[in-house]
Amino acid sequence: FVQSGIRMRLYSHTSGLKVVVTSAPGPQIDLGVSLATPATDDSGLPHTLEHLVFLGSQAYPYRGVLDLLANKVFADGTNAYTAQTETVYTASCHSREGFTTLLPIYMDHLLRPTLSDDAFHSEVYHMNKDNEDTGVVYSEMAARQEKDWSRLWRACLKSMYGDSVFSYDSGGLLEELRTLTNAKIREYHSRYYRLDNMIMCVTGSIHPNEIFEALEPWMDTWAPATPTPERPFTQSLAALQPLTGQSTVEILFPDGDDESPGSVAWVSRTCRYGDFVEVLALEALLELVCDTAVAPLRRALVDAEDALCADLAWDVDEGPEYLAEIVMQAVDPDNLLGAAEALRAELAKAAGDADLFDMASPSSRLRKIIENNRWAWISTLENGSSLHKEIVHIASAFSCFAASDDAMTLERACRRADDYVTLLSKPTEWWQHLFTK
Numbered sequence: 001f002v003q004s005g006i007r008m009r010l011y012s013h014t015s016g017l018k019v020v021v022t023s024a025p026g027p028q029i030d031l032g033v034s035l036a037t038p039a040t041d042d043s044g045l046p047h048t049l050e051h052l053v054f055l056g057s058q059a060y061p062y063r064g065v066l067d068l069l070a071n072k073v074f075a076d077g078t079n080a081y082t083a084q085t086e087t088v089y090t091a092s093c094h095s096r097e098g099f100t101t102l103l104p105i106y107m108d109h110l111l112r113p114t115l116s117d118d119a120f121h122s123e124v125y126h127m128n129k130d131n132e133d134t135g136v137v138y139s140e141m142a143a144r145q146e147k148d149w150s151r152l153w154r155a156c157l158k159s160m161y162g163d164s165v166f167s168y169d170s171g172g173l174l175e176e177l178r179t180l181t182n183a184k185i186r187e188y189h190s191r192y193y194r195l196d197n198m199i200m201c202v203t204g205s206i207h208p209n210e211i212f213e214a215l216e217p218w219m220d221t222w223a224p225a226t227p228t229p230e231r232p233f234t235q236s237l238a239a240l241q242p243l244t245g246q247s248t249v250e251i252l253f254p255d256g257d258d259e260s261p262g263s264v265a266w267v268s269r270t271c272r273y274g275d276f277v278e279v280l281a282l283e284a285l286l287e288l289v290c291d292t293a294v295a296p297l298r299r300a301l302v303d304a305e306d307a308l309c310a311d312l313a314w315d316v317d318e319g320p321e322y323l324a325e326i327v328m329q330a331v332d333p334d335n336l337l338g339a340a341e342a343l344r345a346e347l348a349k350a351a352g353d354a355d356l357f358d359m360a361s362p363s364s365r366l367r368k369i370i371e372n373n374r375w376a377w378i379s380t381l382e383n384g385s386s387l388h389k390e391i392v393h394i395a396s397a398f399s400c401f402a403a404s405d406d407a408m409t410l411e412r413a414c415r416r417a418d419d420y421v422t423l424l425s426k427p428t429e430w431w432q433h434l435f436t437k
């Protein structure tokens with residue numbers, strides 16, 4: 001299908017592998033491979049596995065082979081990240097030959113990593129001769145775990161979802177990393193690193209046949225998809241109960257008499273995957289109330305004489321359900337609950353101000369925001385690298401959260417430029433209702 005002048009094709013292989021090929025001019029070819037990797041506890045299985053796949057595969061059982069080869073043919077080497085729901089592997093290449101050489105080698109690492117005990121020992125966790133906890137992943141998480149933003153975000157997810165795949169730490173908590181075993185990682189790998197749990201995005205000027213020819217010898221040795229592959233999030237999504245009421249959680253960090261400033265995070269569970277118009281509306285609404293000197297929340301909380309915080313940040317966190325988030329930064333630690341109350345009161349006040357949501361007025365800020373966001377989206381599509389990033393994002397969410405592999409859902413998810421136009425015709429009451437909700 002074609003969206004905003006971009007031609008995308010979705011292919012499904014008998015193995016269950018889905019491949020999205022997007023034409024883009026220029027010599028660069030970008031690869032993004034996403035796997036749905038639910039965190040089933042706080043032991044960091046998705047993240048530790050992400051580290052281990054780079055340390056050797058059955059056909060290339062040596063640490064660093066992938067990077068060595070990547071350096072020969074790839075401009076920017078290989079990279080990866082673990083998010084709450086998916087793990088994404090990327091590479092970027094400046095020639096078609098380089099790309100087709102590296103693709104099967106990369107796939108061998110992803111699907112047939114050696115996962116040796118030695119690699120686990122050095123890369124994940126071990127105790128050194130001085131009885132100190134160490135390991136690459138362990139040290140990475142030790143540097144992160146007690147950071148205020150990390151604790152704040154974990155507390156938000158726990159309040160929203162209790163103990164579930166939507167709130168466990170995909171990176172791993174230290175206490176659980178210390179008892180994690182390589183056997184558990186191997187088991188996790190065989191459960192989720194399957195072709196029928198994977199979507200591959202290739203963006204650039206390459207013919208789809210070249211991609212499939214490069215993969216074919218490697219794919220021939222792979223068993224066909226099971227008739228009903230596990231869709232890791234479908235069940236958890238169906239079981240999600242709506243939240244009733246609101247709650248406040250206070251976290252003392254690192255202890256009660258610390259003088260450093262605090263933060264207040266306001267989080268709300270909002271629409272679900274598939275509500276593509278609503279999520280764009282949410283972003284526009286948060287921008288409307290938080291950004292620039294005329295935004296009501298900023299005026300009342302940051303720029304006022306009796307300011308309660310030094311800055312405001314907002315985000316819409318993508319997942320099976322979108323989380324709207326506002327963070328007050330540098331808040332007086334003795335007045336955290338007061339600041340939280342003031343934020344709630346300002347949100348309620350904004351919800352009652354119909355003028356804020358009236359797009360008919362010539363000076364409507366909401367209209368301006370939507371028009372600007374639409375142009376920003378269109379210009380994103382005009383740049384090969386940012387286009388690829390967005391496609392990986394969209395394809396990954398489609399693969400993780402859509403009810404089926406129907407290409408129409410993917411096409412729908414890409415229709416963002418039209419969705420902004422739809423928003424421009426929404427009446428004041430629609431906006432006000434969404435904001436209040």
Ligand SMILES: [Zn+2]
Pocket residue numbers: 047051137140
């Ligand atoms: Zn890491």
